[in-house]
Amino acid sequence: MRPKPPTTHLRPIGAFLTLVGLLALAGCTERPAGLDGVAFAEAPVLFITIDTVRADHLSLYGYARPTSPFLVELAADAVVFERAMAQSSWTLPSMLSLFTSLEPPALGVHDGVRPAPRRGGGKPAREEVEIEVFADEHLMLAEALREAGYTTDGVSTNGHLIARQGFTQGFERFDESGCMWGGADCALGRALEILEGAPTTSHFLWVHLFDPHFDEVGAPPTYRPPASHANLFDDDPALDARGATVRDYDRKLRGLDDRLRTFFAELAAVRDLDSFLVVVAADHGEEFHEKGRWGHSKAVTNTLVHVPLLFRLPGGAHGGRRIESPVRLLDVAPTILELLGIDRPPAFQGTSLSPALRGGRARVPTVYGETRRAGRSLHYWVDVERDLKLVVDRNDGRRRLYRFTDDPGEERDLAATEPELVDELADRAAALIEALDLEPGAVPEALDEAARERLRALGYL
Numbered sequence: 001m002r003p004k005p006p007t008t009h010l011r012p013i014g015a016f017l018t019l020v021g022l023l024a025l026a027g028c029t030e031r032p033a034g035l036d037g038v039a040f041a042e043a044p045v046l047f048i049t050i051d052t053v054r055a056d057h058l059s060l061y062g063y064a065r066p067t068s069p070f071l072v073e074l075a076a077d078a079v080v081f082e083r084a085m086a087q088s089s090w091t092l093p094s095m096l097s098l099f100t101s102l103e104p105p106a107l108g109v110h111d112g113v114r115p116a117p118r119r120g121g122g123k124p125a126r127e128e129v130e131i132e133v134f135a136d137e138h139l140m141l142a143e144a145l146r147e148a149g150y151t152t153d154g155v156s157t158n159g160h161l162i163a164r165q166g167f168t169q170g171f172e173r174f175d176e177s178g179c180m181w182g183g184a185d186c187a188l189g190r191a192l193e194i195l196e197g198a199p200t201t202s203h204f205l206w207v208h209l210f211d212p213h214f215d216e217v218g219a220p221p222t223y224r225p226p227a228s229h230a231n232l233f234d235d236d237p238a239l240d241a242r243g244a245t246v247r248d249y250d251r252k253l254r255g256l257d258d259r260l261r262t263f264f265a266e267l268a269a270v271r272d273l274d275s276f277l278v279v280v281a282a283d284h285g286e287e288f289h290e291k292g293r294w295g296h297s298k299a300v301t302n303t304l305v306h307v308p309l310l311f312r313l314p315g316g317a318h319g320g321r322r323i324e325s326p327v328r329l330l331d332v333a334p335t336i337l338e339l340l341g342i343d344r345p346p347a348f349q350g351t352s353l354s355p356a357l358r359g360g361r362a363r364v365p366t367v368y369g370e371t372r373r374a375g376r377s378l379h380y381w382v383d384v385e386r387d388l389k390l391v392v393d394r395n396d397g398r399r400r401l402y403r404f405t406d407d408p409g410e411e412r413d414l415a416a417t418e419p420e421l422v423d424e425l426a427d428r429a430a431a432l433i434e435a436l437d438l439e440p441g442a443v444p445e446a447l448d449e450a451a452r453e454r455l456r457a458l459g460y461l
């Protein structure tokens with residue numbers, strides 16, 4: 001038995017360790033090899049994605065309200081990416097990009113679900129939808145893991161992340177009905193059941209949590225925090241209507257964070273947490289009318305594409321570090337595989353972040369993302385070296401240019417004063433789109449009444 005790395009001993013022991021690390025601190029586990037050129041071979045992987053989390057609304061990223069005290073504690077033993085960028089501003093393309101490590105134009109999925117056009121024109125029929133089904137020939141993270149001998153489990157709470165859309169490739173078991181559109185109580189309860197009975201090595205569990213997402217579409221949308229958190233952050237009597245809406249969203253974030261704390265404590269009672277590679281990410285953020293819009297999917301502002309991302313390596317190795325350089329969600333899958341010593345599929349377009357986790361720099365020179373949903377079409381392109389973000393609205397042709405890190409709120413458009421930079425970045429983004437763009441694969445399919453109504457309530461139809 002070897003002791004945990006000294007960095008762990010020197011850090012203050014947070015509540016996370018107090019709750020979940022007693023077994024590990026007692027020295028029951030050997031620190032897995034790794035980060036010295038040797039992968040965390042066969043480590044169990046717990047991959048949690050959370051719907052609709054703005055990085056800048058988490059106290060993990062400096063937000064004033066304590067929305068994520070558990071994630072803050074988890075980060076003491078994790079490596080946190082300060083600027084993780086989603087490749088789209090809504091669930092399906094973002095999560096497909098994450099699981100395939102493909103740039104969004106290579107996915108062939110843009111709308112996901114939409115009303116079916118009537119033959120001969122006319123208004124779409126409310127009872128018919130077309131579904132873009134993700135092509136089977138792409139290799140997804142769960143498939144690569146399964147080919148390497150992993151047992152793969154998935155728990156979905158989002159109706160876009162299901163077998164019908166082609167999302168479940170590589171999962172041996174996929175729970176997409178029990179907790180659909182439900183809260184973390186259901187999904188994390190299911191996750192705990194799975195982990196209690198799962199192999200202690202070569203096991204992959206992905207859980208998607210839906211909680212922060214709005215409950216009803218609208219302007220503003222309705223966010224319903226759990227009853228236990230309905231009076232949280234109640235110290236500002238002067239809140240206007242917008243502020244009250246945002247507070248409800250923040251309450252939902254805190255409700256989820258508290259539920260995650262309970263889950264990890266329960267998990268530590270039955271499994272050795274230090275054996276796990278834990279990855280936490282979100283699919284996209286949310287707009288709170290900063291630019292006149294609510295919700296997500298309609299733009300590619302930082303409020304929508306700047307998401308949380310952290311890796312808790314086995315043994316808590318390199319914990320407490322924060323990586324400032326921008327990285328992409330499409331880099332997550334190659335990173336997980338490299339950490340486990342599994343060859344990356346040749347089709348993967350992302351870059352492994354393993355060097356950054358080891359203490360080096362993230363080597364991601366450019367970041368691309370887009371949304372093409374319900375008639376809206378925009379993309380963004382970040383030149384990391386020059387700290388520039390270009391946003392192209394393909395509906396009206398307008399191009400905007402921002403200092404990426406200096407102006408996170410994207411309030412100072414430099415396009416008029418830097419036309420040559422705009423042209424150059426626009427050409428580079430256009431070349432990527434041209435090289436990768438696929439026709440959407442639309443398959444007409446009728447949805448049952450309940451699914452249709454839920455998608456309509458959330459604004460997808």
Ligand SMILES: [Zn+2]
Binds near residue numbers: 051052090092283284
């Ligand atoms: Zn989402």
